[in-house]
Amino acid sequence: MKKIITVSLVAALSISSVNANSLNSKLAKLESEIAKLKKQVKKQNTKINTVKAHDSGDNLKWGADFRTAIDNINYDMADGSSADKNGLLSERLWLNMAYAPDTHNVFKAQLSMNKAFGADFASPVNRTFSLGGQFDWTGNEALTNNTVKVRQAYWLYLGEKAFGLDMPWTFSVGRRPSTNGFLANLREDDPAQSPLGHIINVEFDGLSSKLDLSNITGVPGMSFKICMGQGSTNAQPLFQSPTPYADGDASGIDDIKLAGFIFEPYNDGQYIVKTTWYKAFDLPGQDGIATLDMANPMNPSLTSINPSAFKQYGDMEGAALSVMVDGLTDEGYFADAKVFGSFAWSKTLPSSGSSMLGSTKSETGTSYWLGTQLPVTEQAKFGLEFNHGSQYWRPFTYAEDTMIGSKLAARGDAVEAYLTYQLTDSLSAQLRYTKIDYDYTGSNGFFGNFSGAANKISDMKAAAKAFRMMGGNVDAGGAHNLGAVTGALMAQGMPMQQAQQTAGQMAGAALFLPNIVESAQDLRFYIRYRF
Numbered sequence: 001m002k003k004i005i006t007v008s009l010v011a012a013l014s015i016s017s018v019n020a021n022s023l024n025s026k027l028a029k030l031e032s033e034i035a036k037l038k039k040q041v042k043k044q045n046t047k048i049n050t051v052k053a054h055d056s057g058d059n060l061k062w063g064a065d066f067r068t069a070i071d072n073i074n075y076d077m078a079d080g081s082s083a084d085k086n087g088l089l090s091e092r093l094w095l096n097m098a099y100a101p102d103t104h105n106v107f108k109a110q111l112s113m114n115k116a117f118g119a120d121f122a123s124p125v126n127r128t129f130s131l132g133g134q135f136d137w138t139g140n141e142a143l144t145n146n147t148v149k150v151r152q153a154y155w156l157y158l159g160e161k162a163f164g165l166d167m168p169w170t171f172s173v174g175r176r177p178s179t180n181g182f183l184a185n186l187r188e189d190d191p192a193q194s195p196l197g198h199i200i201n202v203e204f205d206g207l208s209s210k211l212d213l214s215n216i217t218g219v220p221g222m223s224f225k226i227c228m229g230q231g232s233t234n235a236q237p238l239f240q241s242p243t244p245y246a247d248g249d250a251s252g253i254d255d256i257k258l259a260g261f262i263f264e265p266y267n268d269g270q271y272i273v274k275t276t277w278y279k280a281f282d283l284p285g286q287d288g289i290a291t292l293d294m295a296n297p298m299n300p301s302l303t304s305i306n307p308s309a310f311k312q313y314g315d316m317e318g319a320a321l322s323v324m325v326d327g328l329t330d331e332g333y334f335a336d337a338k339v340f341g342s343f344a345w346s347k348t349l350p351s352s353g354s355s356m357l358g359s360t361k362s363e364t365g366t367s368y369w370l371g372t373q374l375p376v377t378e379q380a381k382f383g384l385e386f387n388h389g390s391q392y393w394r395p396f397t398y399a400e401d402t403m404i405g406s407k408l409a410a411r412g413d414a415v416e417a418y419l420t421y422q423l424t425d426s427l428s429a430q431l432r433y434t435k436i437d438y439d440y441t442g443s444n445g446f447f448g449n450f451s452g453a454a455n456k457i458s459d460m461k462a463a464a465k466a467f468r469m470m471g472g473n474v475d476a477g478g479a480h481n482l483g484a485v486t487g488a489l490m491a492q493g494m495p496m497q498q499a500q501q502t503a504g505q506m507a508g509a510a511l512f513l514p515n516i517v518e519s520a521q522d523l524r525f526y527i528r529y530r531f
Contacts, residue, residue, distance in 0.1 A: 059099065060097050060098070060099045061097065061098050061099065062095065062096065062097050063095075063096040063097075063530070063531060064093075064094070064095060064096070064529070064530070064531055065093070065094035065095075065096065065528070065529070065530045066091070066092070066093050066094075066528070066529045066530075067091065067092045067093075067526050067527070067528040067529075068089075068090075068091050068526060068527050068528075069089070069090050069091075069092070069524055069525065069526035069527075070087055070088065070089050070090075070524070070525050070526075071085070071088040071090070071403045071522055071523065071524045072084075072085070072086050072087065072088070072522070072523045072524075073085050073088060073403050073404055073520070073521065073522045073523075074520070074521045075404070075517050075519070075520050076517070076518050076519040076520070077513070077514055077515075077516060077517060077518060078457055078460065078461055078513045078514075078516035078517075078518045079464075079513035079514045079516075081514060088116065088403065089116065089117040090114070090115065090116050090117065090143055091113075091114075091115060091117065092112070092113070092114045093111075093112065093113040093114075093148075094110055094111070094112055094151070095110065095111040095112075095148070096108075096109075096110050097109045097110070097111075103158070104157060104158050104159070105155065105156070105157055105158070106155065106156040106158065107154075107155045107156075108152065108153075108154060108155075108156065108177075109150065109152055109153040109154075110150075110151045110152040110153075111148050111149065111150060111151065112140040112148065112149055112150075112151035113146055113147065113148050113149070114140055114141065114142070114143055114144060115143055115144060115145050115146055116143045119143070119145075120144075120145040120146075121142070121143050121144050121145065122144045122145040122147070136203060137202040137203055137204070137231065137396075137398050137399060138202065138203065138398050138399045139151075139203060140203060140399075141179070141203070141398075141399040141400075141401060150175060151175070151203065152174075152175050152176070152177050153174050153175045154172050154173060154174025154175060154176055154177070155172065155173065155174060156170055156171075156172040157170060157171045157172070158170055159171070162211055165216055166215040166216055167211055167212060167213065167215060167216055168211075168212040168215075169209065169210060169211050169212065170208075170209065170210045171207070171208075171209045172207060172208050172209070173206075173207040174205070174207075175203065175204070175205050176194060176204050176205065176206055176207075176208065176227075176229065177193040177194050178193065178194055178195050178200060178201075178202060178203060178204040178206075178229075179193060179201050179202065179203060179399045180192070180193050180197065180201070180401070181193050181194060181195035181196055181197040181200060181201060182195070182196050182197055182272075182274055182322055182324075183196070183197045183198060183322055183324065183340055183342060183369070183371070184197025184198070184201055184400065184408070185197065186338065186340075186371070186373050186383060187383055187385070187416065187418050187420075187432065188401060189420050189428065189430065189528075194208065194225075194227070194262070195227075195262070195276065196262065196274055196275075196276045196320045196322050196342070196344075197397075197408070198320045198322055198342045198344045198367065198369055198395065198397075198408060199276065199278075199318050199319070199320040199344045199346070199395045199396065199397070200276070200278070200395070200396050200397070201395075201396065201397040201398070201399050201400050201406070201408070202231075202396050202397070202398050202399045203399055204229045204231065204258070205229055205230055206227065206228050206229020206230060206258070207227075207228055207229070208225055208226065208227045208228075209225065209226050210223055210224070210225040210226075211223060211224050211225075219265070219266060220266065220267060220268040220269075221264055221266060221267025221268060221269075221272070222264060222265055222266065222267075223262075223263075223264045223267075224261065224262075224263050224264075225261060225262040225263075225264075226259075226260075226261050227258075227259070227260050227261065227262065227278070228257075228258070228259045228260075229257070229258050229259075230255060230256065230257055230258075231256035231257070231258055231280070232253055232254075232255055232256035232284070233255055234247055234253055234254050234255050235247065253282075253284050253310055253311075253312065254282050254312060255282070256280070256281065256282050256283065256284065256312075257280070257281045257282070258278055258279070258280045258281070259278065259279060260276060260277050260278025260279065261276065261277055261278075262274065262275070262276045263275045263276070269326065270325065270326050270327050271323075271324075271325055271326075272323070272324045272325075272326065273321075273322075273323050274321075274322050274323075275319070275320065275321050275322075276319060276320050277317070277318070277319040278317070278318050278319075279315060279316070279317050279318075280315060280316045280317075280318075280396070281315050282312045282314075282315070283312060283313060283314065283315065283316055283356075283446070283447040284310050284311065284312050284313070284446055284447060284448070285310070285311070285312075285313050285356070285445070285446040285447040285448020285449065285450065285451070285452050286307040286308050286309070286310055286311075286446065286448045286449075286450040286451060287307070287308040287311075287448055287449050287450055288305045288306070288307065288308070288449065288450040288453075288508075289305065289306050289307070289308050290302060290304070290305050290504070290508065291303045291304045291305075291306070293478065296483070298483045299480075299481055299482065299483030299484060300482050300483065301477070301478045301479060301480040301481075301482065302478050302479040302480075302482065302504065302507040302508060302511055303477060303478035304478060304511075305508055305511060305512060307450045307451070308450070311448070312351070313350060313351060313354045313355070313356045313447050313448050314348060314349050314350040314351040314354055314356050314447070315349040315351075316346060316347065316348055316349060316356075316394065316447065317346070317347045317349065318344065318345065318346040318347070318394075318395065318396075319344065319345050320342060320343065320344035320345070321342065321343050321344075322340065322341075322342035323340060323341055323342070324338060324339070324340035325338065325339050325340070326338050333375065336375040337372065337373070337374050337375065338372060338373040338374075339371070339372045340369075340370070340371050340372070341368070341369070341370050341371075342368065342369040342370075343366070343367070343368050343369075344366065344367045344368075344369075344393075344395065345364065345365070345366050345367075346364070346365045346366075346392070346393060346394045346395060347362060347363070347364045347365075348362055348363045348392065348394070348447075349362055350362065355449055356447050356448070356449075356452070357392055357394060357442065357447065357448075357449070357452050357453060357454045358442070358449045358452070358453030358454050358455060359392070359454070363391075363392035363454075364392060365389065365390050365391065365392035365393030365394055365411075366389070366390045366393060367387060367388065367389040367390065367393045367395070367408070368387065368388055369385065369386070369387040369408065370385070370386050370387070371383065371384060371385035371386070372384055372385075376419070379421055379422040379423075380419060380420065380421045380422070381419075381420050382417075382418070382419050383416075383417065383418045383419075383420070384415075384416070384417050385414075385415070385416045385417075386413070386414070386415050386416075387407060387408055387410065387413070387414050388410075388412070388413050388414075389408075389409065389410050389411045389412065389443070390411065391411055391439070391440045391454045391456070392411075392454050393409070393411055394409070394447070394452070395408060395409055397409050398444070402434055402522055403522050403524070404434065404436065404520040404521070404522045405436070405443065405444040405520065406443075406444060407434055407436050409443045409444055410436050410437075410438060410443050411438060411439055411440035411441075411442070411443045411454060412436065412437050412438040412439040412440065412443070413436075413437045413439075414434065414435065414436040414437070415434075415435050416432065416433065416434045416435070417432070417433050418430055418431065418432035418433070419431050419432075426529055426530055426531050427527065427528070427529050428527075428528045428530070429525070429526065429527050429528070430524070430525070430526050430528070431524070431525050432522075432523070432524045432525075433521070433522070433523050433524075434521065434522045434524075435519070435520070435521045436519065436520045436521075437518070437519050438457060438517060438518055438519065438520075439456065439457060439458075440454045440455060440456055440457060441453055441454065441455045441457060441460070441516055442454050442455070457516060457518055459509075460509040460512070460513065460516065461509075461513065463505065463506045463509040463510070464506070464509045464510035464513050466506060467479070467485055467503075467506040467507055467509070467510045468510065470484065470485045470488035470489070470506075471484035471485055471488060472484065472485045472503075472506065472507060472510065474510045474511060478511060479507035479508070479510050479511045482500075482503045482504065482507055485503040485506060485507070486499045486500050486503040487499075489502055489503060
């Protein structure tokens with residue numbers, strides 16, 4: 001009996017041992033499979049997290065800005081005539097995009113369309129100043145057609161320590177955010193972009209690098225930015241010549257370059273001070289070409305004054321100091337009030353043998369600009385601005401958002417009032433009135449002696465009046481009887497050569513008066529949608 005029990009126990013233990021070994025083997029195999037599954041799940045989670053991160057934060061973000069406007073514009077000309085357009089309807093679309101793959105790199109771009117209702121103004125000789133594609137300073141600000149164009153496209157690198165110091169820095173290259181800068185942004189109801197709006201407001205391709213000096217100096221907001229760019233490229237287009245993209249022929253416009261800096265000495269969010277200086281090289285313009293009818297040599301006629309081909313006249317320097325107080329008090333109504341003042345300066349540097357803005361000398365121009373923006377309700381704000389420019393004042397503000405030309409370029413006085421109302425979070429409206437009174441010609445011209453010449457309008461009107469009083473007359477065919485006017489001047493004791501020259505100038509003034517704007521007004525209302 002004892003043997004039977006012993007044998008049975010041994011058999012049972014043997015069976016149990018076999019089963020245990022089999023179970024352990026299965027458990028080990030199962031654990032191995034679970035480990036493999038965990039690795040696969042981890043990989044899947046990594047991929048899912050990457051996709052989520054891309055979809056939630058790192059992909060291209062889009063925004064839209066669509067404005068519909070109606071403008072009533074009027075021009076009073078120096079000869080007493082006028083030109084106007086009531087109910088100029090336009091629409092402007094901005095498609096904004098941004099992408100930040102990491103904390104150091106940002107890409108931004110903006111596509112644009114700007115057109116009048118039912119119109120196509122895409123001629124290369126319109127206000128875009130493209131000259132058949134040689135440069136594009138206002139390509140997205142001028143009314144053209146329904147083509148969508150690139151208004152901005154640039155990348156921005158954000159560094160932490162320049163030169164090993166506690167000095168954040170940036171570097172950026174591309175089609176820069178160079179319109180609607182500091183102070184000019186207020187009436188536009190937009191954040192301020194890079195330049196000082198008093199002196200620079202054009203589309204531009206270039207680079208910039210900024211040093212944040214606030215940490216190492218202890219001065220709030222102190223920074224220094226270098227800006228460089230190219231306003232024109234002289235190159236033969238593809239297939240236009242056997243040497244594509246080489247320099248153009250001698251009659252072409254050489255590369256136009258610009259360099260400068262923006263120094264911000266103080267900015268604590270309430271008190272903001274910004275300064276800038278630039279130099280622009282090889283600036284373009286035109287001369288006036290007079291055509292004389294010598295059928296009667298003793299009494300010729302001046303039949304026309306037409307612009308020459310574009311050429312370059314010299315360089316220019318400019319500078320500005322702009323100050324704004326954003327909040328006059330800490331609490332109450334004036335806590336949301338803004339006041340500002342700005343002073344700007346420009347100086348022509350004509351090339352040897354050339355003249356700029358109608359003068360062979362280096363001429364200095366100045367401008368001052370004052371304004372305020374006051375809260376009306378929680379949804380509305382009212383702005384009032386005034387600026388004045390001297391005879392030879394010349395900024396780069398061709399892209400300013402008006403239908404009547406840049407008010408800040410005025411060689412004279414400009415006043416502007418606007419009311420902006422936020423209808424909903426995404427919808428706003430604005431009513432704006434702008435009036436410009438010109439003392440000198442050429443405020444919105446270029447840098448030569450035709451569109452840019454700075455002649456006193458009252459003197460030109462007096463010369464035209466004297467031309468008629470001395471026997472000259474003007475009609476659609478030109479200014480006539482220059483011989484009679486020359487004789488009248490000689491009768492007053494003027495030498496013949498001087499009298500002939502003076503008679504020609506008087507005839508030119510009389511012929512040109514219908515093309516001189518003495519005053520311009522723009523009344524605008526818009527509805528704007530943004531998200």
